[in-house]
Amino acid sequence: MRLIVNGAPYDVAVPGHETLLVTLRERLQLTGTKLVCGRGECGACTVLLDGRSAYSCLTLTAACSNQAITTIEGIGREDSPHPLQAAFIEHDALQCGFCTPGQILAGVALLEQNPNPTEDDVRRGMSGNLCRCGAYPKILRAVLAVANHAETTDA
Amino acid sequence: MPKRFVTTKVEIEGREETKVVEVPSRNPTPWGKDADLHVVGKRVPRMDAIDKVTGRAQYTADIQRPGMLHTAILRAPVARGRVTELDLSYALALDGVRGGVTIDNVPDVKIDGVRLLDHNIQYANQPIAALCADTLEIAQRALNAIVLEMDVDRPVVSAEQASSPDAPRVKPTGNAHRASPRKSSRGDVDAGLREADVVITREYRTPVALHTALEPHGAVAEWIGGRLTIWESTQGIFMTRREVAKAFGLPQSSVGVVMHYMGGGFGAKNGAPHSTYIAAALAKQTNRPVRCILDREGEQTDAGNRMATTQRVTLGAKRDGTLTAIDVDVTSALGIGGWLASPAKIYHEMYECPNVRSSETFLFTNTAAMASFRAPGHVEGAFGLERAMDVLARELDMDPLALRTHNYAKQDQDKQREFSNKRLDECYRQGAERFGWSAARARKASTGRLRRGVGMASLTWGAGGGPPAYASVRINRDGTIEVLTGAQDLGTGARTVMAQIAAEVLGAKVADVRTILGETERLPFASNSWGSITTASVGPAVRIAAEEARDSLFEAAAGMMNVDPTDLEARDSEVHAKSTDRCMLFRDVCEKLGDVMISGHGSRGPNPDKTAIAAFGAQFAEVEVDVETGIVRVLRIVSAHDSGRVINPTLAESQLEGGIIQGLGYALFEERVLDAHSGIPLNPTMHDYKIPTMGDIPRIDAFFVDAVDTVANHTGAKGLAEPPIIGTAPAIANAVADALGADIPEIPLTPWRVIANRLLGTGNGE
Numbered sequence: 001m002r003l004i005v006n007g008a009p010y011d012v013a014v015p016g017h018e019t020l021l022v023t024l025r026e027r028l029q030l031t032g033t034k035l036v037c038g039r040g041e042c043g044a045c046t047v048l049l050d051g052r053s054a055y056s057c058l059t060l061t062a063a064c065s066n067q068a069i070t071t072i073e074g075i076g077r078e079d080s081p082h083p084l085q086a087a088f089i090e091h092d093a094l095q096c097g098f099c100t101p102g103q104i105l106a107g108v109a110l111l112e113q114n115p116n117p118t119e120d121d122v123r124r125g126m127s128g129n130l131c132r133c134g135a136y137p138k139i140l141r142a143v144l145a146v147a148n149h150a151e152t153t154d155a
Numbered sequence: 156m157p158k159r160f161v162t163t164k165v166e167i168e169g170r171e172e173t174k175v176v177e178v179p180s181r182n183p184t185p186w187g188k189d190a191d192l193h194v195v196g197k198r199v200p201r202m203d204a205i206d207k208v209t210g211r212a213q214y215t216a217d218i219q220r221p222g223m224l225h226t227a228i229l230r231a232p233v234a235r236g237r238v239t240e241l242d243l244s245y246a247l248a249l250d251g252v253r254g255g256v257t258i259d260n261v262p263d264v265k266i267d268g269v270r271l272l273d274h275n276i277q278y279a280n281q282p283i284a285a286l287c288a289d290t291l292e293i294a295q296r297a298l299n300a301i302v303l304e305m306d307v308d309r310p311v312v313s314a315e316q317a318s319s320p321d322a323p324r325v326k327p328t329g330n331a332h333r334a335s336p337r338k339s340s341r342g343d344v345d346a347g348l349r350e351a352d353v354v355i356t357r358e359y360r361t362p363v364a365l366h367t368a369l370e371p372h373g374a375v376a377e378w379i380g381g382r383l384t385i386w387e388s389t390q391g392i393f394m395t396r397r398e399v400a401k402a403f404g405l406p407q408s409s410v411g412v413v414m415h416y417m418g419g420g421f422g423a424k425n426g427a428p429h430s431t432y433i434a435a436a437l438a439k440q441t442n443r444p445v446r447c448i449l450d451r452e453g454e455q456t457d458a459g460n461r462m463a464t465t466q467r468v469t470l471g472a473k474r475d476g477t478l479t480a481i482d483v484d485v486t487s488a489l490g491i492g493g494w495l496a497s498p499a500k501i502y503h504e505m506y507e508c509p510n511v512r513s514s515e516t517f518l519f520t521n522t523a524a525m526a527s528f529r530a531p532g533h534v535e536g537a538f539g540l541e542r543a544m545d546v547l548a549r550e551l552d553m554d555p556l557a558l559r560t561h562n563y564a565k566q567d568q569d570k571q572r573e574f575s576n577k578r579l580d581e582c583y584r585q586g587a588e589r590f591g592w593s594a595a596r597a598r599k600a601s602t603g604r605l606r607r608g609v610g611m612a613s614l615t616w617g618a619g620g621g622p623p624a625y626a627s628v629r630i631n632r633d634g635t636i637e638v639l640t641g642a643q644d645l646g647t648g649a650r651t652v653m654a655q656i657a658a659e660v661l662g663a664k665v666a667d668v669r670t671i672l673g674e675t676e677r678l679p680f681a682s683n684s685w686g687s688i689t690t691a692s693v694g695p696a697v698r699i700a701a702e703e704a705r706d707s708l709f710e711a712a713a714g715m716m717n718v719d720p721t722d723l724e725a726r727d728s729e730v731h732a733k734s735t736d737r738c739m740l741f742r743d744v745c746e747k748l749g750d751v752m753i754s755g756h757g758s759r760g761p762n763p764d765k766t767a768i769a770a771f772g773a774q775f776a777e778v779e780v781d782v783e784t785g786i787v788r789v790l791r792i793v794s795a796h797d798s799g800r801v802i803n804p805t806l807a808e809s810q811l812e813g814g815i816i817q818g819l820g821y822a823l824f825e826e827r828v829l830d831a832h833s834g835i836p837l838n839p840t841m842h843d844y845k846i847p848t849m850g851d852i853p854r855i856d857a858f859f860v861d862a863v864d865t866v867a868n869h870t871g872a873k874g875l876a877e878p879p880i881i882g883t884a885p886a887i888a889n890a891v892a893d894a895l896g897a898d899i900p901e902i903p904l905t906p907w908r909v910i911a912n913r914l915l916g917t918g919n920g921e
Binding site: 022025026029030031032033034035036037038039041042044071072073075076077078081085088089090092094095096097098099100101104122123124126127128129130131132133134135136137138139140 | 200209
């Protein structure tokens with residue numbers, strides 16, 4: 001089957017029960033997407049499917065053939081980070097960094113659906129992404145900073 | 156000639172150790188309070204953040220090696236018993252399965268007192284065998300083809316069971332650790348209690364909490380030509396190297412350990428765990444690289460935990476609040492092993508009191524071993540002490556804050572040592588002011604469904620760091636600078652902090668400096684990143700290394716500029732001659748030198764004699780309790796800290812917030828649950844073991860008071876990662892007690908505990 005990951009096509013032959021997380025990490029070596037719980041409880045494996053956030057550990061690869069898959073590697077690069085990636089650095093919205101790819105993708109999806117979220121919107125929208133280091137206050141600030149920034153540039 | 160090697164005291168995780176130390180090549184003047192610093196103390200962005208936000212940071216599970224195999228571990232389905240038959244042959248015959256290990260083909264090592272892959276089952280989920288295969292899925296499925304027969308015995312699950320007279324013996328020597336009871340005292344507690352106007356006695360209980368680092372324990376092992384390379388998620392690369400070399404009978408020079416990025420440790424990743432030995436043994440057997448990463452259930456059930464405690468506390472005080480006696484009896488359940496973290500220690504340290512007595516009993520049970528978990532001992536002990544102090548304040552009709560400031564400890568009373576510096580007074584003052592403590596206390600208690608309360612707690616932690624730690628600094632031909640040290644960055648920001656110290660000394664742009672750490676093979680020794688010691692241990696070594704390099708650079712530049720080296724200073728990677736106004740970029744100096752390498756080497760010197768070095772803090776919480784649902788919501792936390800000089804306020808505040816949030820989880824949600832009969836863990840998932848989410852986070856105002864410590868070490872910094880978790884749970888629980896007018900004696904304060912207290916009056920009663 002053909003997968004479109006970060007805009008590039010990949011032809012893969014995967015068993016019907018293989019999860020997108022395994023395909024991304026072990027076949028395509030896109031290891032930015034993390035395995036933490038494997039049961040849809042923590043959000044570390046979050047990717048975007050056609051722009052909407054999804055737990056790749058609960059998504060079957062076989063079901064993704066006609067969808068645009070975006071992983072952290074496709075969000076921005078070292079020389080041209082996504083505004084939310086830049087905001088995470090500016091606000092120190094990470095410590096160990098293991099949950100960070102999932103947090104950023106959840107944040108990107110949230111801002112896509114709701115470009116001007118309130119603080120409560122962000123708290124609700126991001127509460128499925130766990131962070132054990134406790135970077136939450138700064139993650140909240142980073143997401144809101146990008147939201148407000150978008151608002152001012154639109155105006 | 157002065158001695159080159161001396162001994163000094165270093166406190167790590169509440170244990171004071173005597174260490175041999177090499178006296179450094181120089182002894183810089185401490186950076187004082189008013190030192191003119193340009194990079195240290197600044198909010199430099201986390202230097203490895205770009206790797207983390209782009210997904211490029213490679214963690215252990217991200218390491219891919221050609222031909223690498225994947226491992227699944229067979230774990231004991233019972234908590235106590237004996238393997239009578241174990242046959243891997245059917246599993247090994249399956250397609251794609253490449254190797255397997257049992258006790259017969261792994262090194263003879265003990266982990267927490269249990270032999271690796273032992274047939275004697277001593278706790279549920281104890282590893283029994285492991286298979287490696289082409290894919291993880293094949294390995295996991297093949298576990299089903301292992302033949303396992305066991306004799307099953309009744310396990311000892313709880314501390315209560317362990318101490319009952321007819322309990323089975325967990326260890327051949329009995330159920331109490333041989334050091335039990337560990338007693339410590341000063342003064343005469345009985346006399347102190349007789350002297351007291353008020354005496355209170357309470358019993359508090361703390362739960363088993365799980366580290367729940369998002370990245371589980373794990374390793375990738377590869378043998379090439381008799382040399383073993385281990386990529387491991389570890390807080391101590393040199394400790395892993397030492398243990399693995401010993402286990403496999405290798406010289407340390409034949410083992411390399413690498414840890415560039417790790418997804419959290421919190422104390423549980425010190426020393427090689429099962430997964431490391433299993434990966435190395437399977438890699439040797441199959442002659443291929445092998446990855447062994449714990450699955451989530453393995454991580455939650457067999458990778459360390461915070462021990463449960465029961466603390467019986469008696470406090471005596473004069474009518475004016477002066478403490479006359481502190482007496483505590485602690486029982487801690489270690490599980491099958493671990494170490495004797497001391498909940499009693501903070502009872503001896505926190506307040507001025509001439510008469511203190513403690514007794515600690517450590518019990519073995521048929522449950523997974525405890526491990527260090529962020530401020531081990533102090534977190535547990537602070538809960539009992541700080542709850543009891545609040546009860547005493549109520550008995551005395553005194554402001555809890557006033558009771559604490561009234562009993563301010565002016566020195567380390569057990570050892571009669573002065574503190575290097577102590578600004579807890581400022582923490583109390585500024586914390587109370589920012590919180591609005593007096594106004595909040597004065598508010599009338601509500602009697603409706605939603606009840607608000609406020610509480611506070613004090614904290615201390617021996618965070619002085621110490622030797623040994625080494626660092627090198629080298630300046631490349633293009634003027635860029637590398638700091639090399641075998642420390643680890645767990646997400647703490649060590650990479651950034653060390654670069655800042657080097658940039659400060661050299662007068663370099665911080666962007667020109669890169670810190671390289673996490674490799675045993677190429678880097679000078681630094682100890683485990685534990686006990687909040689890294690900044691105060693490695694930082695001074697980096698400062699000396701950078702001074703040596705700067706002196707060489709200045710000498711070379713002075714020759715080129717025809718001035719005396721003492722005439723030079725540097726800023727933003729440029730050397731200036733003060734007398735002539737001439738300047739040269741570092742890169743121009745180095746380019747002229749060609750391949751002459753400017754470098755410096757530094758080490759951490761001894762700690763000051765007869766001096767206690769500690770971090771301090773005061774934490775304040777406001778909560779809202781819904782008495783109908785039992786739900787406790789934390790509204791805000793104010794947390795004031797003395798951690799000496801803060802090298803990077805942004806990263807330091809991140810650590811404070813993180814510690815507070817973990818403390819909030821400990822107070823409200825987190826508790827490992829075992830089946831009381833079988834000892835089987837019932838909540839080994841992230842859904843059932845609740846850690847805080849973004850929705851649970853209150854407003855947090857966490858800050859540092861001005862407290863540069865020029866006695867502790869010449870950077871003025873002390874540790875700060877562990878302190879913020881210590882006072883959080885008691886501050887929250889004290890606030891809940893204030894809201895309810897009832898003292899619930901145990902955590903987590905889950906809805907059912909709050910409701911049970913209200914309906915049944917369970918607890919210490921008021």
